[in-house]
Amino acid sequence: MNFFDRLHDRIVTVDSVVSVGLxxxxxxxxxxxxxxxxxxxxxxxxxxxxTHEHAAVxxxxxxxxxxxxxxxxxxETIAYAHGKGVPVLLDxxxxxxxxxxxxxxxxxxxxxxxxxxxxxGRDSLQPFLANEEAGVFVxxxxxxxxxxxxxxxxxxTGEPLYERVAALADLWNENDNVGLVxxxxxxxxLEDLREQVPDLPFLVPGxxxxxxxxxxxxxxxxxxxxxxxxxxxxxxFAGEEAGEKFADVAGQAxxxxxxxxxxxx
Ligand SMILES: O=C(O)c1cc(=O)[nH]c(=O)n1[C@@H]1O[C@H](COP(=O)(O)O)[C@@H](O)[C@H]1O
Numbered sequence: 001m002n003f004f005d006r007l008h009d010r011i012v013t014v015d016s017v018v019s020v021g022l023x024x025x026x027x028x029x030x031x032x033x034x035x036x037x038x039x040x041x042x043x044x045x046x047x048x049x050x051t052h053e054h055a056a057v058x059x060x061x062x063x064x065x066x067x068x069x070x071x072x073x074x075x076e077t078i079a080y081a082h083g084k085g086v087p088v089l090l091d092x093x094x095x096x097x098x099x100x101x102x103x104x105x106x107x108x109x110x111x112x113x114x115x116x117x118x119x120x121g122r123d124s125l126q127p128f129l130a131n132e133e134a135g136v137f138v139x140x141x142x143x144x145x146x147x148x149x150x151x152x153x154x155x156x157t158g159e160p161l162y163e164r165v166a167a168l169a170d171l172w173n174e175n176d177n178v179g180l181v182x183x184x185x186x187x188x189x190l191e192d193l194r195e196q197v198p199d200l201p202f203l204v205p206g207x208x209x210x211x212x213x214x215x216x217x218x219x220x221x222x223x224x225x226x227x228x229x230x231x232x233x234x235x236x237f238a239g240e241e242a243g244e245k246f247a248d249v250a251g252q253a254x255x256x257x258x259x260x261x262x263x264x265x
Contacts, residue, residue, distance in 0.1 A: 001133070002132065002133065002175075002176055002177060003087070003112055003113050003133060003134055003135035003177055004135060004176065004177070004179070004201055004226055006087060006112070007056065007057070007087060007135065007201070007226055007228075008225065008226050010056050010057070010085075010086070010087060011056050011225065011226065014053060014054060014055065014056060015258075015262065016054050016055065016056050016258045016261075016262070017056050017218065017221070017222065017227060017228055017229050017258075017261055017265065018054060018055055018056055018228075018229060018230075018231070018235075018254055018257055018258050018261065019055070019056060019057045019058070019059045019089065019203065019205075019228040019229065019230035019231075020047070020051050020054075020055040020057070020058050020059065020230075020231070020232075020235055020236070020254060021058075021059045021060075021061065021091070021205070021230050021231060021232025021233075021235070021236070022044050022047065022048075022058050022059065022060040022061070022064075022077060022232070022236065023060070023061045023063075023064050023232040023233065023236065024039075024040040024043045024044055024064055024073075024236065025064065025237075026039065026040065028237055028240060029042075029043045030043070030240075030243065030244070030246050031243075032243070032244055033046075038069055038072055038073045038076065039073075040064065040065070040069075040070065040073035040077075041072070041073035041076040041077060043236075044060075044073065044076075044077040044080070045076070045077075045080055046246070046247040047235075047236050047247055047250050048077070048080055048081055048084060048086075049247065050247035050248060050250050050251035050254075051235065051250055051251055051254040052081070052084040052085075052086050054251075054254045054255055054258045055086050055254065056086075056087075056228055057086060057087045057088065057089045057112070057113070057228060058077075058081045058086055058087075058088050058089070059088075059089045059090075059091050059203075059228075059230055059232070060074060060077060060078070060088065060090060060091065061091040061232070062074075062090060062091060062092040062093075075110070078110055078111060087112040087113065088110075088111045088112050088113075089111065089112065089113040089114070089115070089135065089137070089203070089228070090107060090110075090111040090113070090114050090115070091114075091115045092104070092107060092114050092115060092116075093115050093116065093117050093139060094107070094114065094115075094116055094117065094128075095116050095117045095118070095119070095120050095124040095125055095128075096120065096124055097120070097123075097124060098123045098124065098126060098127065101124055101125065101126070101127045101128065102127045104127070104128075105127035105128050105130075105131065108128065108131050108133075108134040111134075112134060112135060113134055113135030113136065113137060113179075114128060114134065114135070114136060114137070115137045115138075115139065115181055115203070116128055116136055116137065116138055116139070117139050118138045118139060118140075118165050118168065118169065119150075122168070122172060125138070125172065129172050129174070129175065129177065129178070130175070131175075131177070132175045132177060133177075134177060135177055135178075135179060136177055136178050136179070137178075137179040137180065137181050137203045138165065138169040138172075138178060138179070138180055138181065139165075139180075139181045140162050140165050140166050140169065140180040140181055140182050140193065141162040141181075141182045141183060141186050141189045141190075141193065142181065142183050143183025143184060143185045143186065143205055143206030143210055143212060144183070147183065147186075151165075162189065162193075163192070163193070163196060165180075166180060166193050166196055166197050166200070167196070167197075169197070169200065170197045170199075170200060173199075173200065178200060179200055179201040179202060179203055179227075180193065180197065180200050180201075180202050180203070181202070181203045181204075181205065182202045182203075182204055182220075182221070183204065183205060183206040183210075183212060184204045184205065184206035184207045184210070184212025184213055184214065184216065184217040184221075184229065185206045185210055185211065185212040185213075186206075186212075187213050187216040187220075190202070190204070190216050190217070190219075190220040190221065191216065191219075191220050193220070194220040194221075194223075198223060199223050199224070200223055201221075201222065201223045201226045201227040201228070202220070202221040202222075202223070202227045202228070203221075203227070203228045203230060204217040204221040204227065204228065204229045204230065205230040205231075205232075206230075207229055207230070207231050207234070207257070208231035208232070208233060208234025208235070208257070209231070209232070209233040209234050214229065214257075214260055214261055214264070215264050217229045217261070218261050218264040218265055219264055222265070225265075229257075229261055231253075231254075231257055234253060234257070235250050235253045235254050235257065236250055237250075238250050238252070238253035239253075
């Protein structure tokens with residue numbers, strides 16, 4: 001079954017478009033878990049237990065796992081999330097020459113969807129796009145201030161580069177498996193892009209810690225009810241001051257975000 005059909009079902013089941021970002025910064029993991037064999041896994045397991053009923057997906061960012069123990073923690077995390085019935089979107093922002101991307105694309109044997117970088121062009125993404133079951137979220141207009149350096153550059157046609165990326169992503173969507181990443185900190189761009197590509201679901205990061213706009217994230221992020229609004233630190237570290245109760249506070253934070261987003265769905 002196509003990823004976006006599965007995501008649609010998941011959104012209906014949990015009545016939520018929240019993507020819970022699993023970015024377990026080792027420096028912010030509570031003291032009492034730091035002697036664990038794999039502290040990031042111990043942390044994620046408790047976060048998953050406390051949040052899964054409100055999570056449309058879990059989105060681990062690969063940057064937080066790129067070392068031997070990290071990969072073990074990630075594998076445990078993915079298996080556990082799947083055990084709870086939650087799809088996993090690996091935020092890896094990958095792409096390379098075709099021969100190399102074929103290796104990266106094997107990541108999709110373990111997870112349900114991935115984020116990819118479009119700047120090497122179609123052949124660099126083909127092994128991801130060819131996977132009909134997996135979701136492929138193409139970076140389009142990112143949430144960070146420096147996103148403007150390249151993505152806002154005006155082409156000879158007058159359109160900004162990020163709009164060209166959206167147009168290409170639409171062409172690349174032959175298997176109905178492509179979405180866009182558009183930051184919640186970019187409300188005007190979100191609105192323009194929704195008009196330009198009405199059928200592509202968006203992953204909208206940047207609410208919570210980055211201060212993005214939750215209302216526009218929902219209003220423009222969803223295509224036919226399908227899309228994701230991500231918060232990572234705003235959920236998983238909401239209970240940073242709560243010691244051993246940190247996961248309970250994360251559970252309350254995801255519930256609050258879900259309710260807030262559902263006001264606008
Ligand atoms: O691809 C992403 O998810 C992403 C794109 C973007 O434009 N901005 C952005 O913040 N992200 C990711 O979304 C998450 C945001 O984390 P918080 O700011 O803690 O909610 C991080 O994992 C970022 O790497």
